[in-house]
Amino acid sequence: MKKIIVANWKMNPAALKEAEALFYGVEKGAAGNKAEIVVCPPFVYLPSLRSETNVKIGGQNIFWEEKGAYTGEVSAKMLKDLGCDYAIIGHSERRKYFNENDEIVNNKLRAAIKAGLIPIL
Helix, strand or coil, X not given: CCCEEEEECCCCCCCHHHHHHHHHHHHHHCCCCCCEEEEECCHHHHHHCCCCCCEEEEECCCECCCXXXXXXXXXXXXXXXXCXXXXXXXXXXXXXXXXXXXXXXXXXXXXXHHHCCEEEC
């Protein structure tokens, strides 16, 4: 079984330079590690983070529809287009603050798989 380590940072007013420093610090520390390491930064930082190692990037959330008038939402395909391999789905904070139930989580799970993302449930 493949070992996966996930780093998910919270919404902090971190500047892009701080986000990059954190990501590349994780990447440097992962050198030689056989586990696949996944970093899930806030969506706005995804385009700036690219790894040449076993560190992968993932989205902190997805919307279940592929397209449509869903202002502010991010589809699984959008994450895939940004180079993501993973997506966090059903996080306890999403359930608590946004009232995401099992049906919503299931819709997101199906969308992630359909787009070729590995869900972190």
